Amino acid sequence: MEGFTFYFFAALALVGSAMVALLPRLVHSAFALVMALSGIAGLYWTLGADFLGAVQLLVYVGGIMILFLYGVMLTPKESSRWNLQSILFPGLLCVLPLAVLLHLGWTGVEAAVEFLPTLPEPEPTTKTMGKWFLDREKYLVPFELASIVLLVALVGSVYLARRRKEV
Amino acid sequence: MERLVGALEGLGESAFALSLLMCAGVVLGFVGIWPLFAVWLERKASADFQSRLGPMYVGGFHGWLQTLADGIKLAFKEDLIPAQANRVLFWIAPAVAFCGAFATMVVIPIAQGVEIVNLDIGIFFILAISSVGTIGVVMAGWASNNKWSLYGAVREAAQLVSYEIPIALSLMIPIIAVGNLRLGHIVGFQCAGPEDAGFVYLSHHGWLLFYSPWTLAAGLIYFVASLAECKRAPFDLPEAESELVSGFHTEYSGLRFSFFFLEEYVFMFVVSIVGALVFLGGWQPLPFVSFQFDNPLMKLIGAGILLGKAVFLVWVQIWLRWTLPRLRVDQVMTMGYKYLTPLAMLTLMGMALYQYWGCRYIPGIL
Amino acid sequence: MFTYMRNVVDSLRTTVKGMQVTWKNLRRPETTVEYPEQLVPLPEGYRGIHTLDTDICIYCFQCAKICPVDCIEMRAERVEKKFLSWEVFNIDYNKCLFCDLCIEVCPKDCIHMDKRDGSAKFALITDDRSTLNLDILEYKGLSEADKVAVVKVREENAKKAAEKAKAAAEKKAAADKDESEDKKDKADDSGK
Numbered sequence: 040m041e042g043f044t045f046y047f048f049a050a051l052a053l054v055g056s057a058m059v060a061l062l063p064r065l066v067h068s069a070f071a072l073v074m075a076l077s078g079i080a081g082l083y084w085t086l087g088a089d090f091l092g093a094v095q096l097l098v099y100v101g102g103i104m105i106l107f108l109y110g111v112m113l114t115p116k117e118s119s120r121w122n123l124q125s126i127l128f129p130g131l132l133c134v135l136p137l138a139v140l141l142h143l144g145w146t147g148v149e150a151a152v153e154f155l156p157t158l159p160e161p162e163p164t165t166k167t168m169g170k171w172f173l174d175r176e177k178y179l180v181p182f183e184l185a186s187i188v189l190l191v192a193l194v195g196s197v198y199l200a201r202r203r204k205e206v
Numbered sequence: 207m208e209r210l211v212g213a214l215e216g217l218g219e220s221a222f223a224l225s226l227l228m229c230a231g232v233v234l235g236f237v238g239i240w241p242l243f244a245v246w247l248e249r250k251a252s253a254d255f256q257s258r259l260g261p262m263y264v265g266g267f268h269g270w271l272q273t274l275a276d277g278i279k280l281a282f283k284e285d286l287i288p289a290q291a292n293r294v295l296f297w298i299a300p301a302v303a304f305c306g307a308f309a310t311m312v313v314i315p316i317a318q319g320v321e322i323v324n325l326d327i328g329i330f331f332i333l334a335i336s337s338v339g340t341i342g343v344v345m346a347g348w349a350s351n352n353k354w355s356l357y358g359a360v361r362e363a364a365q366l367v368s369y370e371i372p373i374a375l376s377l378m379i380p381i382i383a384v385g386n387l388r389l390g391h392i393v394g395f396q397c398a399g400p401e402d403a404g405f406v407y408l409s410h411h412g413w414l415l416f417y418s419p420w421t422l423a424a425g426l427i428y429f430v431a432s433l434a435e436c437k438r439a440p441f442d443l444p445e446a447e448s449e450l451v452s453g454f455h456t457e458y459s460g461l462r463f464s465f466f467f468l469e470e471y472v473f474m475f476v477v478s479i480v481g482a483l484v485f486l487g488g489w490q491p492l493p494f495v496s497f498q499f500d501n502p503l504m505k506l507i508g509a510g511i512l513l514g515k516a517v518f519l520v521w522v523q524i525w526l527r528w529t530l531p532r533l534r535v536d537q538v539m540t541m542g543y544k545y546l547t548p549l550a551m552l553t554l555m556g557m558a559l560y561q562y563w564g565c566r567y568i569p570g571i572l
Numbered sequence: 573m574f575t576y577m578r579n580v581v582d583s584l585r586t587t588v589k590g591m592q593v594t595w596k597n598l599r600r601p602e603t604t605v606e607y608p609e610q611l612v613p614l615p616e617g618y619r620g621i622h623t624l625d626t627d628i629c630i631y632c633f634q635c636a637k638i639c640p641v642d643c644i645e646m647r648a649e650r651v652e653k654k655f656l657s658w659e660v661f662n663i664d665y666n667k668c669l670f671c672d673l674c675i676e677v678c679p680k681d682c683i684h685m686d687k688r689d690g691s692a693k694f695a696l697i698t699d700d701r702s703t704l705n706l707d708i709l710e711y712k713g714l715s716e717a718d719k720v721a722v723v724k725v726r727e728e729n730a731k732k733a734a735e736k737a738k739a740a741a742e743k744k745a746a747a748d749k750d751e752s753e754d755k756k757d758k759a760d761d762s763g764k
Contacts, residue, residue: 066348070295073341089327093334101337101370105344105363112348112356163326165387255594259604529590545580 045085046140052078053136060129069111073104090165229322233311241471242273247517248524249273255528283460288351291457295349299342300458300465306339307472314479315390316512317489317505328389329381332480333374336435339469340366343444343454346466350457358453361535362437362444368542369434369441372427375550379424379557380414380484389480393488397496409496413487416494420557425485427550429519432477434542436470439527441538448532478519479512486515619670619685622663624708628682631656635674635683643667644674658709665704 055075059068076099083092171177246261250268253260265271287296310332315321325331340363347359381387384395396414399407411417415425434441445453455466482488489508490496499508533541605612614620636644647660674683 066292067295070341070345077338089325090330093327093330096334097330097337097370101334101340102367105340105367108341108344108348109360109363112344112360165326165330253602254598257597257600257603259602259606262606525591525594526587529594530587544576545583549580 044081048078048081048085049140050078051075052082053133053140057130057133057137060133061126065114066108066111069104069107072107073100076100076104087162088164090168229312233308233322237308237311237468237472240475241468242277244471244474244520245273245276245467246270247521248527251521251524252528255525277464280464281461285460285462286457288457290351292349292351295345296457299346299349300462300469301342302345303339303342304465304469304472306336306342307469307476309335309338310476311472313389314476315393315483315488317509318393318499319390320505320509321390324388324390326388328387329377329392329480329484330387332476333370333377336473336476337366337370339473342469343466346458347454350454352457354450354452354456355454358444358446358450358456361446362454365434365437365441365443365538365542368539369431369546372542372546372550373431373435375547375554376424376428376431377480377484379550379553380417380421382554382557382561383411383414383417383421389483389488392484393490396487397490397499399496403496403498405498407496409490409494412494413485413490415485415487418557418560420553420560421485423549423553424557425481427546427553428481428485429522431542431546431550432481433523433526434538436473436477436523438470438474438523440530440533442527442532443535443538446532474520474523475516478523479516481519482512482515486519488512619672621665621706622674622683622685622708624661625682625684626658626709628680630680630682631658632679634677634679638673638677640671640673641667641669661708662705663708665706666701 052075055071055073055078058071059075062068062071076095080092080095080100083089083095172182173179246269249272250260252258261269261272263269263272264275287293312322313325313328313331315324343362344359347355347357347362350356380392384392386392386395392414396409396411398410400410414421416422433439437444443453444450445455447453450456455463458466487493489499489505489512491511497504499505631648633646636642636646643664643666645660645662645664646658648656649659650656670685672685675685
């Protein structure tokens with residue numbers, strides 16, 4: 040079962056990323072990115088990082104991708120076509136991880152487990168994360184720094200978006 | 207029953223897959239049946255508010271099969287795809303929008319200990335998954351290749367991203383009191399009583415809505431923000447029919463259109479039942495008096511009470527819809543960013559200090 | 573800051589007020605009448621399909637003469653050269669404009685289009701215009717239920733009239749009896 044979920048989400052992430060790189064239309068790439076990010080959220084879940092998976096969905100899929108699409112949808116339609124030069128390099132980059140995934144799928148789950156570090160029984164991470172974020176000896180400083188970065192970004196965006204006085 | 211479980215265990219992984227399929231079937235069945243009732247309720251309620259009768263013919267008793275008849279009609283309609291539309295995105299958009307509302311049902315406990323998955327991140331999972339539905343709406347709006355659809359989708363995107371902040375913050379306030387994200391634990395906190403409690407007992411905390419002034423404010427903020435989250439009036443800008451024809455699903459017809467419809471009504475139910483679980487004590491019928499819901503019969507009654515509360519909240523949503531006019535776009539944004547978000551943050555800080563100082567709302571029931 | 577707080581309070585207050593208004597409407601009884609199942613409550617002077625009380629009618633043809641659109645077609649036949657009998661009394665509702673003139677002109681008040689006979693019809697629904705030429709003598713065009721209702725009301729009226737007549741007759745009979753006795757007495761007197 041875990042093998043199946045892993046392959047499903049891995050395929051979702053990889054195919055999604057490949058589509059991001061290879062599709063000619065910008066909007067299609069953006070939607071493919073949604074697929075890739077959801078696949079990654081699923082991978083987090085199979086690895087037992089439930090909170091991180093949900094954050095991935097909430098922040099990337101529900102938040103950042105919406106803003107992406109917002110921007111992309113309002114850009115004029117560009118008439119780009121398939122063009123070997125432009126997709127050669129990303130295509131080659133995509134082939135490698137897909138090949139690895141196909142190889143793992145072919146040789147079976149046991150080989151995949153060798154690849155991955157042996158996982159402990161997945162247990163809830165939320166409480167530990169909360170404690171560590173507010174623990175002076177663990178991640179308090181990075182946590183506060185990240186929040187300051189976000190605050191600066193917020194103030195900056197308000198500054199950019201404010202109504203300027205007529206000169 | 208035990209023999210069945212044993213047989214399932216013998217089957218191993220395939221049994222696990224089978225049980226997953228069964229759970230999906232249960233959720234799908236509910237998701238299919240609920241909108242039939244909700245649409246009927248909406249039509250009857252709106253008729254009541256306007257001194258009309260509403261549907262009366264189909265099915266005999268007050269037209270209770272009207273929605274089913276409409277659904278069958280929708281199913282037999284032609285599935286049109288506009289010539290200039292982006293076929294693939296147009297095709298998958300309703301499914302994406304639907305799965306956001308559909309997947310949230312998985313973690314909702316319907317009675318004490320009766321849920322499909324008891325996720326540790328319970329309520330956070332609901333917030334995360336429900337944000338996926340927005341992608342579907344944006345996809346539908348863009349793929350239709352229609353001005354109105356695109357406007358609707360853009361509004362939807364702006365509105366939902368804005369109102370996710372107050373809704374998440376307002377749900378955080380009861381979590382500060384409870385200290386757990388599991389929905390079952392949140393209800394457990396509200397009906398926690400003494401160790402040797404009998405069938406009826408005074409609970410320590412009571413419903414979270416009345417736990418402190420901050421949770422009361424949070425409940426109000428949650429309700430308003432949840433209206434915006436499920437695109438209900440007065441926040442139904444994405445499908446403002448007097449301005450945008452019908453917004454992001456202008457070009458949809460037949461079964462695909464009904465998927466958007468299902469999504470809206472299922473999501474109404476989800477926000478209502480989450481509100482009932484988090485703020486209104488779940489399956490506890492009274493604010494400060496709790497009952498033991500441990501045997502199957504009581505669980506059934508509890509599930510009924512919970513569903514009743516959810517239906518009541520849905521009815522209040524309908525009531526608001528037929529009361530208030532639609533807000534303007536800038537008013538919606540003002541409401542989200544200038545009022546609900548700061549108020550939610552203020553409430554969050556208040557609740558944190560409140561909890562830190564160990565205050566209790568009603569000193570008698572400690 | 574003051575405006576901000578006032579906006580918050582105002583939005584809550586106005587919402588509650590609006591919900592009170594809708595709540596009041598919720599409590600109000602429905603104004604809808606499910607027409608084909610329930611009849612619309614008709615006002616007293618409602619003008620519907622005509623009914624003719626053939627017992628009182630004196631065949632004066634006033635109604636047909638005054639009709640501004642000539643929608644009444646009536647023909648009577650003299651039976652045994654003594655009294656008239658109806659052959660045709662049709663009203664063409666394609667033409668009729670429900671002007672009430674035929675009722676006003678009737679000297680015996682025997683043609684009605686109000687609800688006193690229980691026959692007032694709310695709508696004439698048909699997909700064939702020729703069916704709108706109704707034979708008033710046979711209540712043609714009325715639904716079965718309406719016909720039954722009309723017959724019932726007529727019977728009741730007839731009963732009442734009969735009772736009245738009977739009472740009058742008894743009274744008269746009693747008076748006659750007295751009179752005849754008086755006469756008898758007188759005769760006796762004269763005989764003596």
